[in-house]
Amino acid sequence: MPEVYQLYGMSASLYMGKVRSYLRKQHIPFVERAGGDPYFAEKIVPAVGRMIMPVLETSNGTLIQDGADIIDFFEQQAAANNESMRLPAYPSTGVARAVAYLFELFGGEGMLRPAMHYRWNFDETNLSFLKNDFMASLFPSADVETAEKVFDFASKRMRAAAVAFGVTLESIPLIEQSYAEFLDLFSTHLKSAPYLLGGRPTIGDYGLIAPLFAHLARDPYPSLQMREYAPEVFRYVERMNAPEQVLTDGFSAGENLFSDDAMPATLKNLMRYVAQEYLPELRAQVQFANEWIDENLQLETGTNGLKKPESRVIGNVEFGWRGISLKTSVMPYRFYLLQRLQDSVMQASPAAQRAITDLFSETGLLEILDLTTYRRVERVNHLEVWGPDLRVSD
Numbered sequence: 001m002p003e004v005y006q007l008y009g010m011s012a013s014l015y016m017g018k019v020r021s022y023l024r025k026q027h028i029p030f031v032e033r034a035g036g037d038p039y040f041a042e043k044i045v046p047a048v049g050r051m052i053m054p055v056l057e058t059s060n061g062t063l064i065q066d067g068a069d070i071i072d073f074f075e076q077q078a079a080a081n082n083e084s085m086r087l088p089a090y091p092s093t094g095v096a097r098a099v100a101y102l103f104e105l106f107g108g109e110g111m112l113r114p115a116m117h118y119r120w121n122f123d124e125t126n127l128s129f130l131k132n133d134f135m136a137s138l139f140p141s142a143d144v145e146t147a148e149k150v151f152d153f154a155s156k157r158m159r160a161a162a163v164a165f166g167v168t169l170e171s172i173p174l175i176e177q178s179y180a181e182f183l184d185l186f187s188t189h190l191k192s193a194p195y196l197l198g199g200r201p202t203i204g205d206y207g208l209i210a211p212l213f214a215h216l217a218r219d220p221y222p223s224l225q226m227r228e229y230a231p232e233v234f235r236y237v238e239r240m241n242a243p244e245q246v247l248t249d250g251f252s253a254g255e256n257l258f259s260d261d262a263m264p265a266t267l268k269n270l271m272r273y274v275a276q277e278y279l280p281e282l283r284a285q286v287q288f289a290n291e292w293i294d295e296n297l298q299l300e301t302g303t304n305g306l307k308k309p310e311s312r313v314i315g316n317v318e319f320g321w322r323g324i325s326l327k328t329s330v331m332p333y334r335f336y337l338l339q340r341l342q343d344s345v346m347q348a349s350p351a352a353q354r355a356i357t358d359l360f361s362e363t364g365l366l367e368i369l370d371l372t373t374y375r376r377v378e379r380v381n382h383l384e385v386w387g388p389d390l391r392v393s394d
């Protein structure tokens with residue numbers, strides 16, 4: 001009998017979408033359990049050091065927190081057993097692999113503005129669904145009054161998070177314009193390929209599905225909008241959650257990825273979009289982090305340098321974005337995903353490195369390969385901590 005894993009989280013959670021889709025695509029049996037399960041609050045939250053989802057529990061009680069780490073757990077387990085995954089999340093060729101990591105980062109961290117705006121700024125259409133959906137995971141047996149209080153608490157925190165990600169009255173029209181551009185570009189791409197990099201999903205798709213599933217395709221307002229204006233993207237979201245291969249849209253049975261020297265123009269256009277949409281923010285965040293590291297001379301390696309080890313934000317930074325100024329929270333976790341992209345480039349063959357440089361340069365993304373923090377972000381005991389200062393040699 002194959003092992004059945006326990007996955008804790010919420011239907012409405014952005015980062016759950018990444019893991020759920022991966023597990024389904026790999027045919028890995030799992031039970032989805034609610035964040036409101038008493039076992040989660042009593043055993044899992046203390047063990048992982050904070051209230052965060054997703055968390056995967058294996059049958060021997062091992063806990064793995066974080067979408068990327070959960071995916072790596074399965075990919076490494078297969079490699080250790082000399083097996084290959086049904087649909088390996090990491091492409092074997094350097095260029096495709098770098099592009100996949102780029103979209104893991106962009107999907108998980110660069111699309112938070114549309115995800116949060118379309119969830120929290122359309123109360124008339126969204127609120128009754130959100131209330132029901134949140135309570136189904138958080139406290140299904142709550143009476144009406146308690147449910148009201150619990151939802152009020154949870155939704156206030158999330159509305160504050162939306163602002164911290166840069167959703168403001170001034171930015172909203174630009175967020176809408178930017179998201180419409182994304183839908184156009186991705187729809188066009190999906191007319192000739194079922195997934196980002198060709199015939200099967202990769203880590204890039206698992207990044208993109210995070211904001212696209214729970215928020216943008218499932219919350220009532222943006223769901224209708226996606227069906228109306230970008231049906232190809234809606235079908236992609238369905239495909240990403242289907243354990244079986246889906247050959248609609250004229251796709252054939254092949255599961256190959258694009259070869260490194262044949263990245264299609266539609267993908268390059270999406271990369272150019274990432275450069276415009278996300279590079280200014282990432283640049284500002286890395287710069288802020290480096291100044292912060294310099295100011296925190298007492299920073300101890302192996303800690304997050306903050307009062308509470310569970311804290312995820314080191315400050316706020318302002319930057320120019322689509323002609324206005326935006327202020328967003330600086331979260332070291334983003335640098336962890338960025339490092340995964342940069343490490344993959346370092347590990348690529350010299351020829352692949354040249355091809356990656358050419359592709360990233362052609363699409364305005366070259367700089368992303370060199371944006372590094374003075375200390376690497378590591379994950380220890382389920383938390384992000386800073387590694388040693390890379391400028392100090394002993």
Ligand SMILES: N[C@@H](CCC(=O)N[C@@H](CS)C(=O)NCC(=O)O)C(=O)O
Nearest residue numbers: 013014015051052053054065066067
């Ligand atoms: N990098 C993390 C991000 C997880 C994350 O931020 N999850 C959100 C839900 S979508 C969360 O648990 N937030 C807890 C809270 O804000 O209370 C991962 O993939 O595990």
